Amino acid sequence: MSQGIYDTIWARAQQLLPGGVNSPVRTFGSVDALPVFAQSASGPHLITSDERKLIDFICSWGAIVLEHASPVVVQAIIRAASQGTSFGVPTVGEVDYAGLVSSLVPSIEMLRMVNSGTEATTSALRLARGATGREVVVKFEGCYHGHADPFLIKAGSGAANLGVPDSPGVPDSVAQSTRIAQFNDLESVKLSLAPGDVACVILEPVAGNMGVIPPEPGFLEGLRELTESAGSLLIFDEVMTGFRVGLGGAQGRFGVTPDLTTLGKIVAGATPAAVYGGRRDLMNQIAPAGPIYQAGTMSGNPISVAAGTATLNQLASEDDFYRRLEETGAELEARLSAALSRHRIDGTVQRVGGMLTVFFGPSKVRSWDDAVHVDRERFTRFFQGALRREVLIPPSPFEALFLMEAHQGVLEESSLALEAAIGDAA
Numbered sequence: 567m568s569q570g571i572y573d574t575i576w577a578r579a580q581q582l583l584p585g586g587v588n589s590p591v592r593t594f595g596s597v598d599a600l601p602v603f604a605q606s607a608s609g610p611h612l613i614t615s616d617e618r619k620l621i622d623f624i625c626s627w628g629a630i631v632l633e634h635a636s637p638v639v640v641q642a643i644i645r646a647a648s649q650g651t652s653f654g655v656p657t658v659g660e661v662d663y664a665g666l667v668s669s670l671v672p673s674i675e676m677l678r679m680v681n682s683g684t685e686a687t688t689s690a691l692r693l694a695r696g697a698t699g700r701e702v703v704v705k706f707e708g709c710y711h712g713h714a715d716p717f718l719i720k721a722g723s724g725a726a727n728l729g730v731p732d733s734p735g736v737p738d739s740v741a742q743s744t745r746i747a748q749f750n751d752l753e754s755v756k757l758s759l760a761p762g763d764v765a766c767v768i769l770e771p772v773a774g775n776m777g778v779i780p781p782e783p784g785f786l787e788g789l790r791e792l793t794e795s796a797g798s799l800l801i802f803d804e805v806m807t808g809f810r811v812g813l814g815g816a817q818g819r820f821g822v823t824p825d826l827t828t829l830g831k832i833v834a835g836a837t838p839a840a841v842y843g844g845r846r847d848l849m850n851q852i853a854p855a856g857p858i859y860q861a862g863t864m865s866g867n868p869i870s871v872a873a874g875t876a877t878l879n880q881l882a883s884e885d886d887f888y889r890r891l892e893e894t895g896a897e898l899e900a901r902l903s904a905a906l907s908r909h910r911i912d913g914t915v916q917r918v919g920g921m922l923t924v925f926f927g928p929s930k931v932r933s934w935d936d937a938v939h940v941d942r943e944r945f946t947r948f949f950q951g952a953l954r955r956e957v958l959i960p961p962s963p964f965e966a967l968f969l970m971e972a973h974q975g976v977l978e979e980s981s982l983a984l985e986a987a988i989g990d991a992a
């Protein structure tokens with residue numbers, strides 16, 4: 567695609583789609599760049615419409631953990647699609663899939679499939695409210711749980727980039743039922759729980775939507791105890807961390823079991839489906855087993871079931887998948903930290919499993935209060951330096967670089983490019 571044709575398509579996109587895109591972060595606006603248009607992808611590479619071959623660390627925002635166009639997953643999708651794309655009656659496949667997910671994720675005894683992470687968190691919140699008879703939800707500043715009204719308050723990357731902390735269109739009456747606490751700060755949670763009106767505390771157990779912030783030792787355990795004694799439910803939003811920080815997600819990795827869990831992205835093999843699930847006594851309150859209503863025409867569609875099943879089976883069958891992902895991550899982390907020091911740039915690299923953020927500025931980021939101080943201009947130079955060297959990273963300082971298995975084969979060239987891009991940021 568020549569520059570002229572690119573300009574035409576981008577102009578047309580902006581005429582037809584708000585901001586030219588179907589999801590805000592895709593504009594690349596916050597890094598003074600124009601978006602790349604994907605034509606195809608395979609292995610670790612994304613091929614753009616103007617035929618550049620980029621090493622991809624966006625990974626469909628974490629949904630890809632094996633490789634792009636994994637033959638196992640693609641074959642499963644083709645097979646399923648050729649037998650019908652939606653039935654509106656149950657399938658054997660979705661029952662097997664539910665068994666597979668519940669065998670891997672500690673908190674999940676029963677689950678319901680939905681179509682997006684947003685729908686999973688929204689449904690889990692309704693369940694928490696219905697089951698406790700309370701209304702208030704406690705969320706953490708900088709955590710993102712999809713775009714439903716109750717969660718669009720202090721919600722991290724997307725909104726932070728646009729400089730709109732709260733979206734117009736979210737009624738005050740809804741916002742009033744959301745109470746904000748600080749990540750890694752149990753005192754702020756205690757205060758939020760004190761009135762005794764909290765249905766649930768929801769969080770990303772490893773924060774990813776304000777850049778990667780690990781839970782400090784004792785934080786998740788503390789939340790488990792505090793919610794239990796307050797009679798509130800604990801929801802882990804593992805849409806990003808599920809199957810990315812370990813086969814059992816963050817709950818498996820840190821050994822803390824929430825009451826409810828939401829999953830998306832990897833769980834459906836990078837197709838449009840997601841899951842919420844958890845304790846049997848809670849899930850049995852969902853219609854038609856119980857009175858709390860939630861439904862979906864496309865829920866459990868056979869294409870997503872096939873893609874999810876193929877992906878999870880692959881992850882579960884490769885013995886040392888997560889050890890190797892961890893090794894790739896550790897090497898990249900070490901090299902990027904060394905590059906920061908070599909170029910005398912203040913900052914830090916934070917990583918858990920297959921997700922990693924380079925923060926320019928703060929020496930440690932433990933909550934949104936730290937993240938907000940990142941040097942956005944340095945990050946912009948880092949992003950542009952990487953892209954010039956054919957490496958695509960998320961176009962926001964408040965996001966993670968995501969790793970996939972296929973990065974193992976291009977680790978050296980990606981590390982060199984990203985180290986040089988850090989040099990550009992100096």
Ligand SMILES: *Cc1c(COP(=O)(O)O)cnc(C)c1O
Nearest residue numbers: 682683684710711712803805806
């Ligand atoms: C991506 C994400 C969501 C939203 O999922 P969608 O499928 O985009 O609606 C929710 N929570 C977390 C933690 C996410 O990373």
